[in-house]
Amino acid sequence: MTRPRQERAVRTREAILRAAAEVFDEFGYSAAGVSKILQRAGVTQGAMYFHFKSKEDLGRAVLVEQAAALALPEAPAGLQQLIDMTLFLGFELQRDVLLRAGVRLAVEQGEAGLRDFTVYHMWIDRFRAELDAADERGELLPQVDAAEFARVLVASFTGTQLMSDVESGREGLPAQIAVLWSYLLPGIATPAALARLVVDVERGRAML
Structure with a gap:
């Protein structure tokens, strides 16, 4: 039971992060309302605040995790x-x-x-x-x-x-x-x- 719940939480966080990225990219930070992000992610406000304390916290996550999915070479080569x-x-x-x-x-x-x-x-x-x-x-x-x-x-x-x-x-x-x-x-x-x-x-x- 614990593992499916954890996997669901990971998927929810990823959905919120991607939705926030899409809205920030499209509208910029100031015009990116939380309601737009929630609508894009298809989650409740409670689900968002479980993972991110605020819009600023969400913005910082997008900022810091921007390269998380990139397939960069592991070993330096010159x-x-x-x-x-x-x-x-x-x-x-x-x-x-x-x-x-x-x-x-x-x-x-x-x-x-x-x-x-x-x-x-x-x-x-x-x-x-x-x-x-x-x-x-x-x-x-x-x-x-x-x-x-x-x-x-x-x-x-x-x-x-x-x-x-x-x-x-x-x-x-x-x-x-x-x-x-x-x-x-x-x-x-x-x-x-x-x-x-x-x-x-x-x-x-x-x-x-």
Whole structure:
């Protein structure tokens, strides 16, 4: 009896989280009323407050769990994997509503009443792991600071996807990420690494 109840609770939480992501993505945090989320999830107010204490709590969950369902590579492998991963994220932002809503909330934290840098730390750490692997493989120029560039990359990626959203609903995002890399790579990669690295949108699509 306990296990079916637990499984039902997990499904209910997932339904609420996805509904909240859809509403946050569509309307933004301020216009995302709890009633809209409950209607979209098909649950009662009591069910929501069992899992989330408030709309702010729900927004923080979407923010922090934005990448929970992503199939990212488990082991760092260097610059090629980092390039492919960012292209993959470009495609995922077109189709994954939890990721998209989480990114929107990360950018609109002031409006949402949140001050949470956790998700930025998460992406900085994930990108830095690939950069550390690249450094061990001799792919980075001597002057490159992996921790510093990881922050630069997260900031650059965030700005690129925001501009793409405004311009085309992120339709051209993967191609714009490829252009971003064409300018960034000469500043961080050794000539030998640069000669073998491939910036190909289709490699990112293949990770889907």
